[in-house]
Amino acid sequence: MIYMDNAATTRMSERAFEAMRPYFMEQYANAAGTYSFANASKEAVENARRQTAKVIGAKSAEIYFTSGGTESDNWALKGVAEAYAAKGKHIIISAIEHHAILHSAQALQRKGWEVTVLPVDEYGMISVQELERAIRPDTVLVSIMAANNEIGTIQPLKAIGEICRAKGVLFHTDAVQAYAHIPLNVEEMHIDLLSASAHKFHGPKGVGILYVRKGVKLLPFMDGGAQERKRRAGTANVAGIVGMGAAAEEAAANMNAAMDKIAAIRDHMIARIEKEIPYCRLNGHRTERLPGNVNFCFRFIEGEGMLMLLDANGICASSGSACTSGSLDPSHVLLAIGLPHEIAHGSLRLSLSEETTMEEANKAVDALLEIIPRLRGMSPLYEDFVRNNQ
Amino acid sequence: MYTEKVMDHFMHPRNVGEIENASGVGTVGNAKCGDIMRIYLDIDENQVVRDAKFKTFGCGAAIATSSMATELIIGKTVQEAMKVSNKAVMEALDGLPPVKVHCSLLAEQAVNAALWDYAKKHNITIEGLKPPVDDVDELEHEEEEDE
Numbered sequence: 001m002i003y004m005d006n007a008a009t010t011r012m013s014e015r016a017f018e019a020m021r022p023y024f025m026e027q028y029a030n031a032a033g034t035y036s037f038a039n040a041s042k043e044a045v046e047n048a049r050r051q052t053a054k055v056i057g058a059k060s061a062e063i064y065f066t067s068g069g070t071e072s073d074n075w076a077l078k079g080v081a082e083a084y085a086a087k088g089k090h091i092i093i094s095a096i097e098h099h100a101i102l103h104s105a106q107a108l109q110r111k112g113w114e115v116t117v118l119p120v121d122e123y124g125m126i127s128v129q130e131l132e133r134a135i136r137p138d139t140v141l142v143s144i145m146a147a148n149n150e151i152g153t154i155q156p157l158k159a160i161g162e163i164c165r166a167k168g169v170l171f172h173t174d175a176v177q178a179y180a181h182i183p184l185n186v187e188e189m190h191i192d193l194l195s196a197s198a199h200k201f202h203g204p205k206g207v208g209i210l211y212v213r214k215g216v217k218l219l220p221f222m223d224g225g226a227q228e229r230k231r232r233a234g235t236a237n238v239a240g241i242v243g244m245g246a247a248a249e250e251a252a253a254n255m256n257a258a259m260d261k262i263a264a265i266r267d268h269m270i271a272r273i274e275k276e277i278p279y280c281r282l283n284g285h286r287t288e289r290l291p292g293n294v295n296f297c298f299r300f301i302e303g304e305g306m307l308m309l310l311d312a313n314g315i316c317a318s319s320g321s322a323c324t325s326g327s328l329d330p331s332h333v334l335l336a337i338g339l340p341h342e343i344a345h346g347s348l349r350l351s352l353s354e355e356t357t358m359e360e361a362n363k364a365v366d367a368l369l370e371i372i373p374r375l376r377g378m379s380p381l382y383e384d385f386v387r388n389n390q
Numbered sequence: 391m392y393t394e395k396v397m398d399h400f401m402h403p404r405n406v407g408e409i410e411n412a413s414g415v416g417t418v419g420n421a422k423c424g425d426i427m428r429i430y431l432d433i434d435e436n437q438v439v440r441d442a443k444f445k446t447f448g449c450g451a452a453i454a455t456s457s458m459a460t461e462l463i464i465g466k467t468v469q470e471a472m473k474v475s476n477k478a479v480m481e482a483l484d485g486l487p488p489v490k491v492h493c494s495l496l497a498e499q500a501v502n503a504a505l506w507d508y509a510k511k512h513n514i515t516i517e518g519l520k521p522p523v524d525d526v527d528e529l530e531h532e533e534e535e536d537e
Contacts, residue, residue: 302424304449308400321424321449330424342421378406378453380428380445381421 002315002360006200006292007149007177007351012243013202019246020204023239031236032227041238048245055252056175056194057185058211064228065241068208069176072195073100073143075210075221075232076172080141080193081108083217084170088138089113094126094155095336096148101174102332105143118144123285124153124337132163141170146178146194150320150333150349151284152293154182161190170216176200176208177290180251182259192216198240202353203247207240258354263291265352265361270294272365277372283334283347292352297334300382301375302345309371315364320347342381392450393484399454404461407443414511416503418522419496425452427500429460433508437468444500451490452497458482459497468516472505474498499523 003011029038031045049060066072081091093105095117105115116134118126126144135142142164147154157173164171172193175184179196186194194211198204212218212231224233251258266289270282279299298306303319310317320331321344329335330344350364376382392400409430419426425448432441442460446453458479463471476494480486486494503522509515 300447302448302452305400305453308450312401340422341424345421345424378403378445379447380417380426381447383408383428383445 004350005316006353016243016247020239020243048241051245051249069197070100072210076193077104079218082219084140090139091141092116096333128159143172146175152290153285154288157189165190198244201251204243259291294350300379313367321345396454399457400450403457414504414508418499429500429504451493455493455497
């Protein structure tokens with residue numbers, strides 16, 4: 001099997017898995033326990049807090065553990081919006097946010113908040129000038145993702161942070177695809193809140209963090225016990241948190257080398273596809289791009305067929321076509337970068353990790369060299385295109 | 391999510407291609423929604439479908455339903471071919487997931503559109519044949535919900 005869906009989830013790191021192991025059957029105490037048996041669990045959670053904070057230059061007291069990226073995004077938007085409702089009820093997001101942000105913003109809209117959705121250019125980049133113009137006296141929060149999950153475009157976080165800071169508006173970034181993949185620093189980039197999820201960087205599923213800058217008000221999202229300094233109720237997922245800490249530390253330590261290695265394979269795949277497959281389009285930015293993201297549209301064909309034929313070749317990938325989204329519309333990200341529906345239906349995302357080899361990359365491209373002409377041979381759109389060009 | 395028969399017709403589609411000087415050609419669906427089917431018919435002087443070919447832009451189910459639809463109509467009279475319903479196509483494939491039922495409807499409509507084209511070109515009337523519609527999702531149809 002060739003696994004190229006690392007933007008969906010990753011294989012657990014062995015080191016993270018081993019770090020978690022004692023917290024199931026040996027150190028199983030509730031981290032909130034008062035007896036000495038709970039000390040090891042408590043210390044393990046605090047250690048993971050330090051590990052995850054360090055990756056983004058935060059203080060450990062600014063890290064809150066959650067159930068993952070979706071919870072962190074929901075909490076950031078809804079928690080900030082409600083806490084600052086007296087100041088204003090306007091928030092700004094981008095058109096290519098993850099559904100966890102888009103749908104949270106829509107939920108706020110239904111409750112009376114105003115939401116400005118910033119458009120993006122053909123590479124998926126927002127305009128900082130446009131952002132500056134969109135900020136109003138009643139704006140309380142700007143939420144712009146660090147790097148896009150589909151097309152890999154990395155936003156100008158520092159410039160966004162500077163504008164937000166200067167205008168006195170909070171800045172949240174959904175860094176689920178970026179955390180521990182590319183350098184992020186909450187001080188340098190003036191980030192006030194940041195979401196991350198462990199399973200995107202070889203940690204376990206079901207655990208994430210929300211970084212909340214000291215002094216930022218945030219209403220609790222989960223009501224209950226006094227865990228996480230009374231801000232996020234629920235018994236700490238000790239093993240998961242330990243796994244996240246270990247995976248974050250490992251990924252951050254290897255980040256520079258991993259970025260170079262993965263980006264070299266990415267660029268090799270992009271170059272081969274562009275050279276060897278006609279009528280394709282690279283989606284996303286050519287340089288401001290996640291190291292592991294390859295995303296193309298292939299004209300005249302539809303994504304699901306590609307995925308099924310790749311699967312038959314033992315290759316796991318994903319697509320933004322309607323058929324894979326369960327709706328009739330292709331991905332909102334591909335439409336936001338200006339692709340017409342019929343081209344957006346033919347998208348393919350191959351997302352790499354440090355475990356991806358050059359040999360696998362070549363095998364995947366070789367498979368596409370068979371699959372794409374095969375599907376085009378069945379396509380009436382291609383038939384018409386060839387006929388019209390004769 | 392797909393039955394073995396659907397996978398078989400997707401991986402090894404029957405009757406892919408074009409027919410030169412076809413008796414009738416029908417194209418339905420639109421690229422915006424992500425599926426287009428085109429069916430070519432070769433019909434003999436006794437009004438029997440001698441051959442059928444298809445070209446489809448769409449998901450795995452769209453390709454499999456086109457393949458199955460051509461299989462079901464070859465050798466049939468135009469009257470019989472007209473009566474091959476989306477339900478018959480689905481049954482022959484051992485069912486489709488609910489979100490893919492519209493693919494079978496598209497296949498039924500593609501056959502109908504090709505027959506309509508044949509009737510028009512040859513100036514004949516096929517009793518009960520309705521003109522092709524633009525949007526299959528607006529049709530009344532029998533839904534079969536599997537899985």
